[in-house]
Amino acid sequence: MQVSSPSFLEERFEAQRRAFAAESNPPLHVRMDRLNRLLALTENHESDFIRAIDADFGGRSAHETRIAELFVVRAGVRHARNHLKHWISPQRVATGLHFRPGYNRLLRQPLGVVGIVSPWNYPIQLSLGPALAALAAGNRVLLKPSELTPRFSELLDHLVSASFAPDELSVVNGGVDVGQAFTHLPFDHLFFTGSTRVGRQVAQAAAANLTPVTLELGGKSxxxxxxxxxxxxxxxxxxxxxxxxxxxxxxxxxxxxxxxxxxxxxxxxxxxxxxxxxxxxxxxxxxxxxxxxxxxxxxxxxxxxxxxxxxxxxxxxxxxxxxxxxxxxxxxxxxxxxxxxxxxxxxxxxxxxxxxxxxxxxxxxxxxxxxxxxxxxxxxxxxxxxxxxxxxxxxxxxxxxxxxxxxxxxxxxxxxxGVGPSGMGAYHGEWGFRTFSKEKPVFYQARLNGTRLFHPPYGKTFDLMLQLIKRIT
Missing domain, CATH: 3.40.309.10 (Aldehyde Dehydrogenase; Chain A, domain 2)
Incomplete structure (x- = not known):
């Protein structure tokens, strides 16, 4: 497995930042193309994934890889494709009577560059599952798989490099030192799946950059x-x-x-x-x-x-x-x-x-x-x-x-x-899309409106309008 150096990691991160700045809100057809390429990657190389994971485990059921990993990822991609047009559309939001004829909309925008740290136990599902949600939301993605599955990680790097530009989706490999450097980058969102102990360390590293995190941990279920x-x-x-x-x-x-x-x-x-x-x-x-x-x-x-x-x-x-x-x-x-x-x-x-x-x-x-x-x-x-x-x-x-x-x-x-020590945040389906999006509230003011009645100088008109609002809210 080729190990990524800290300098390579920073170069790839900066390349993705520049790419996002050049296209900060990719249109539907671009996002659909990325999802289609991700789906094809899992469909065209199923046997390769099975062999690599089997070798890493020293005996991993092929059927478990197919149902618990590849099926789950493919279902997630297909679900995202079916709903993406609706998800990226401005969402209608109710507007209070006293603000009409103005109206509200909720805009969902990509965050930027997303970092994903995935574990060894379900290496396909827990790496590409978050990645598909981040790509659907229009982000660039850096992915750090586990060093405990080196054959899978090397294969994933090879397949992703063949299907995606480095500034779209990229894999970085390495041990604990690379993982630590990865979590200290100023991502726009950091997604980690692993133990509660390591999750605490990831949260502390992200906090230095005020990077929001999603932590998928574990516990005693x-x-x-x-x-x-x-x-x-x-x-x-x-x-x-x-x-x-x-x-x-x-x-x-x-x-x-x-x-x-x-x-x-x-x-x-x-x-x-x-x-x-x-x-x-x-x-x-x-x-x-x-x-x-x-x-x-x-x-x-x-x-x-x-x-x-x-x-x-x-x-x-x-x-x-x-x-x-x-x-x-x-x-x-x-x-x-x-x-x-x-x-x-x-x-x-x-x-x-x-x-x-x-x-x-x-x-x-x-x-x-x-x-x-x-x-x-x-x-x-x-x-x-x-x-x-x-x-x-x-x-x-x-x-x-x-x-x-x-x-x-x-x-x-x-x-x-999860909740508390078992994690924070959520994904899958629309929740994954929303996790990797900024939901921006926008109020559209009408040309003719009554808000100026609340401007200074304050007096009887202000008091009458405030009493009226109290009655209708």
Whole structure:
């Protein structure tokens, strides 16, 4: 992978600034052309992306790359194309009676040069997803992918360079030093996806330039089994949502809350559901590996700490395979009764470890969720409308899926984003377009209007007009 130098980074940034200054509000056909080129890039090189990401992971399901990455990006591009004409048009805004016949309009303008820092776990989706929104909004884009996926990052650089001018969309590669230099540039908007810890550092770097940020972070996303739920159906959804990409998903269920006395039953159903999905593991192309040895060792350490603290470990290994240092794959593992003080229960897991925690009554479940930092996602399973609505109304999370996992992320007509430690800002669909736009309010004054009646010298006319306005507003 060719590493970008800090000087190259600054040169590319300045080139994009100059290009934006020369065309600060590109017309519809220019934006559509950029979206079409981005779509073609994903469609014409699907097999290349799959091979590169598989090599970076040391075993990444091709089907997961197709559905969770390429499909999501393509759906986002198509949605933007279908709605872009409306999005860029001046928006009609209501005007108060006392300001008529003047009228309001809301103009959406590009911000300028947008910086995007993307992670390794879904390298296509989390780089090109924000990029398509920024391009639709008329911006220039600099993109810094993760150094943990070097083959993908090199491929993306090559494909983007072949499809876009450097002052339209450009990729810069490198390690932590390049990433730090990147976040210190005076972007017009900086978009970061990654851990909460690094997100804080990004926000601090951006603050020096008063650069607005969107932070897509993570946290411990709970899944709540209500007493009214179908345990087998809920377990099937959890098994898919948790072990997709081997749990390396920012909105994966991080722990499961189940009614008291049901932990073993739920574990049995989860074990059966996982076995149906992954009858073998090490040689199974459907089961993804852990991104690096360091990350795998971290998972081993937090699992063993939980075991040492008295938790019961249920390893789901249907074929009885041997897991050792020769593979980066990690078996699906259920953890029952982990202590609240363990790393497993304090840190975002980001791997195929799933704690099962019992709760005694819905009040306790809600309290357990609210005691932690606000999560990126929450999942609720059950038939009780009253209990469902209590959870929705009494907890705060970035997004929710009811009676399933993950799918709120794929709704282009809904915003996606975190809250508090799980992030700030939102994108997808129109929300992405608006994130990367300046929504400028404009009031058009009529030639004949009454505002001069409020000018000095003040007197009875002013008082009468003010009384009249009070009555009609």
């Amino acid at each position: 709970p899944a709540i089994f209500d007493a009214s739920c179908d345990i087998a159906a809920a377990a099937a959804s959890i098994a898919y949502g948790k072990f997709l990409n081997a749990g390396q998903t920012c909105i994966a269920p991080d722990y499961v809350l189940v009614p008291v006395g049901l932990a073993d039953s739920v574990a049995d159903q989860l074990k059966a559901a996982i076995t149906r999905l992954y009858p073998t593991l090490i040689s199974n192309p459907d089961y993804t590996a852990i991104i690096s040895t360091r990350h795998r060792n971290r998972l081993l350490a937090i699992r063993e700490e939980a075991r040492d603290g008295g938790a019961r470990i249920v390893e789901v290994n249907p074929a009885g395979e041997r897991f050792d240092e020769g593979t980066r794959k990690f078996p699906p593992t259920l953890v029952i009764g982990a202590a609240a003080s363990t790393r497993l229960m304090r840190e975002e897991i980001f791997g195929p470890l799933l704690p099962i925690i019992e709760y005694d009554g819905l009040d306790k479940a809600i309290a357990m969720v609210n005691q932690g930092e606000r999560p990126l996602a929450l999942y609720w399973f059950g038939r009780s409308v009253a209990n469902r609505d209590r959870v929705l109304n009494e907890t705060v999370s970035g997004g929710v899926t009811i009676n399933d996992c993950l799918w709120h992320l794929a709704q282009e007509a809904q915003p996606f984003g």
